[in-house]
Amino acid sequence: MSRNGLTRKEFLKSLALGAGSIFCPFPAVAFWGKKERPWKSIKGKVFKGDGPKRPWKWSKEGLYYASNGRDVQCQVCPNRCYLEPGDRSICRSKVNIGGKLYSLAYGNPCAVHVDPIEKKPLFHFYPTTSIFSIAAAGCNFRCLNCQNWEISQKRPEDVRSVELFPEQVVRAALGARVNSIAYTYSEAVTYYEYMFDTAKEAHSKGVRNVLVSNGFINKRPLKELCQYIDGANINLKSFDDRIYQCLNGGRLQPVLETLKTLHANGVWLEITTLVVPTYVDDPEMIKEMCRWIVKELGQHYPLHLLRFFPRYKLTRLPPTPIKTLEQLRQVALKEGLHHVYLGNVPGHEASHTYCPKCGKLIIKRAGYFVEALGMEAGRCSFCGSAISGRWG
Numbered sequence: 001m002s003r004n005g006l007t008r009k010e011f012l013k014s015l016a017l018g019a020g021s022i023f024c025p026f027p028a029v030a031f032w033g034k035k036e037r038p039w040k041s042i043k044g045k046v047f048k049g050d051g052p053k054r055p056w057k058w059s060k061e062g063l064y065y066a067s068n069g070r071d072v073q074c075q076v077c078p079n080r081c082y083l084e085p086g087d088r089s090i091c092r093s094k095v096n097i098g099g100k101l102y103s104l105a106y107g108n109p110c111a112v113h114v115d116p117i118e119k120k121p122l123f124h125f126y127p128t129t130s131i132f133s134i135a136a137a138g139c140n141f142r143c144l145n146c147q148n149w150e151i152s153q154k155r156p157e158d159v160r161s162v163e164l165f166p167e168q169v170v171r172a173a174l175g176a177r178v179n180s181i182a183y184t185y186s187e188a189v190t191y192y193e194y195m196f197d198t199a200k201e202a203h204s205k206g207v208r209n210v211l212v213s214n215g216f217i218n219k220r221p222l223k224e225l226c227q228y229i230d231g232a233n234i235n236l237k238s239f240d241d242r243i244y245q246c247l248n249g250g251r252l253q254p255v256l257e258t259l260k261t262l263h264a265n266g267v268w269l270e271i272t273t274l275v276v277p278t279y280v281d282d283p284e285m286i287k288e289m290c291r292w293i294v295k296e297l298g299q300h301y302p303l304h305l306l307r308f309f310p311r312y313k314l315t316r317l318p319p320t321p322i323k324t325l326e327q328l329r330q331v332a333l334k335e336g337l338h339h340v341y342l343g344n345v346p347g348h349e350a351s352h353t354y355c356p357k358c359g360k361l362i363i364k365r366a367g368y369f370v371e372a373l374g375m376e377a378g379r380c381s382f383c384g385s386a387i388s389g390r391w392g
């Protein structure tokens with residue numbers, strides 16, 4: 001965070017480097033792929049004058065922002081929202097009140113549940129354990145197919161919330177005999193300050209932290225957070241920047257940087273890609289994506305290919321055909337990924353874990369019921385190979 005007495009003009013100039021990411025370098029209409037398909041960026045916009053006049057009980061000053069005493073720029077995510085007094089950020093949870101940036105989501109979760117860890121999904125991270133899961137309203141993306149739009153596309157003031165400050169979250173998790181906390185459902189990056197303090201408190205009590213996110217976060221806040229994050233599931237929504245812009249209102253490159261940073265900081269990683277028909281089902285794109293994963297991160301992190309169902313603003317599309325998912329899974333395996341799962345396809349053989357060396361079935365899954373058939377102490381019982389993951 002930096003604050004100084006710059007004039008508005010100097011301040012704008014000083015932000016020029018970072019502000020580059022605000023502007024879309026692509027024309028509003030262009031042609032995509034082989035079919036001529038018009039598209040445009042659906043990136044969210046700052047809400048002018050939509051902020052409250054004064055902080056409320058669940059306000060916390062932002063951890064990463066610049067201010068010239070009047071205007072502020074949030075620096076947590078690549079949206080880098082520039083807010084004049086009274087403005088609200090794209091993610092709806094940050095506001096400029098009197099020249100300071102406040103989060104309105106602190107200690108104010110709108111969803112609190114205990115889930116099986118497999119639901120995140122995390123398949124190679126302390127399987128069969130339960131995880132205390134929280135979310136606060138808001139998202140820095142605008143995905144047409146959002147599954148949680150009732151909390152992600154809402155202001156913190158507009159959803160039913162419970163009061164749960166960081167210490168209380170950790171106490172509640174321990175009270176439920178749960179040894180890990182997930183920041184999930186909506187978009188964890190938008191309640192960064194709340195997540196950061198909770199994760200720090202959790203670690204001090206020996207409780208693990210899991211980040212479930214679109215990965216659209218700047219490197220500096222992410223690196224700070226990595227000190228307290230043990231596992232992450234990052235949604236890699238496609239491997240095409242233009243699709244990121246027109247389907248999600250985001251950009252690809254920052255998400256790739258996030259994956260590299262988590263890997264470099266020793267966070268256990270699983271990647272999820274929702275296979276949206278006509279957007280995210282091109283085998284060539286999946287091939288390129290897997291090549292990137294193998295080269296930059298390695299072969300050992302699981303990839304979850306999820307079946308799409310018509311949701312929110314994308315009800316015109318059919319569910320992903322199972323055959324498409326199976327074909328893409330083969331592409332990913334051929335590129336060298338060791339563990340490629342199909343999600344939202346109950347009973348499919350690709351929900352199980354196979355040893356990458358001998359090919360034997362080692363973990364069987366039916367819904368959230370998990371059975372270790374051929375694994376002991378993190379190794380395949382048939383051939384003795386170590387299986388990547390955190391097995392406890």
Ligand SMILES: [Zn+2]
Nearest residue numbers: 355358380383
């Ligand atoms: Zn084996």
